[in-house]
Amino acid sequence: MAEKKSIKQSYSQKEHSFFQDVFDVVIQIPKGRVTTYGAIAKFLGTKMSARMVGWAMNASHTSSLKIPAQRVVNRNGVLTGKSHFATPTLMEELLKKDGLSVKNDTVVDFKTVLWDPAIELSL
DNA sequence: CGTGTGACCGGCG
DNA sequence: ACGCCGGCCACAC
Numbered sequence: 062m063a064e065k066k067s068i069k070q071s072y073s074q075k076e077h078s079f080f081q082d083v084f085d086v087v088i089q090i091p092k093g094r095v096t097t098y099g100a101i102a103k104f105l106g107t108k109m110s111a112r113m114v115g116w117a118m119n120a121s122h123t124s125s126l127k128i129p130a131q132r133v134v135n136r137n138g139v140l141t142g143k144s145h146f147a148t149p150t151l152m153e154e155l156l157k158k159d160g161l162s163v164k165n166d167t168v169v170d171f172k173t174v175l176w177d178p179a180i181e182l183s184l
Numbered sequence: 185c186g187t188g189t190g191a192c193c194g195g196c197g
Numbered sequence: 198a199c200g201c202c203g204g205c206c207a208c209a210c
Contacts, residue, residue: 079207098192102205108193110205115191117207135192142191152191188210197201 079105083117084124086178090132093160094176095168097136104178119145131155138171 086101098111098118107113114133119142121128131152135141143152143166153163162169 099194102192107206110207111192112190112204113192113206113208116189118191120208130191133191136194140191145191186210189208190206193204195202195204197199 079113080117080120080124083114084121084126084128086182087118087121087128087130087133088126089178089182090129090176094174095132095134095138095156095161095171096176096178097134099136100175100177100179101133104182115142118142129155132159132176134168134171138168138175140166140168 082105083101086104087096090096098114099108101114102108102111105114118128118130118133121130130142131140131146133142140152140156140163143149146152153166156163156168161174168174
């Protein structure tokens, strides 16, 4: 409500964009952990619009920062965005380098390695 | 300024 | 259990 005004001000003062928010969260994902689009969306307040998060990731390549997009999967732990990487296997390779196990385009023990910003960053 | 699109999610048949 | 459908918000054309 009132916060909306502040947000709008931020938009005017800085080049703040939805992408920047998403990137900021994704970058904070610890190595060996993954999160979901919905979790990020919820953390940002747009819980019902997890699509925006995914779309923001699509623009990750526009950012000069390194966005570990491989650590962001859908609620099933499936590497839905792997097709958007340079190569279809790149996402899986990156996750394996993080020490995770990927089988059939799905993160093994996904629920165990799940890193929810709404919880972890809320401590 | 209107319309379409999207790396999703939750609910319902 | 599986499949389909609507919703939701930001950004590009």
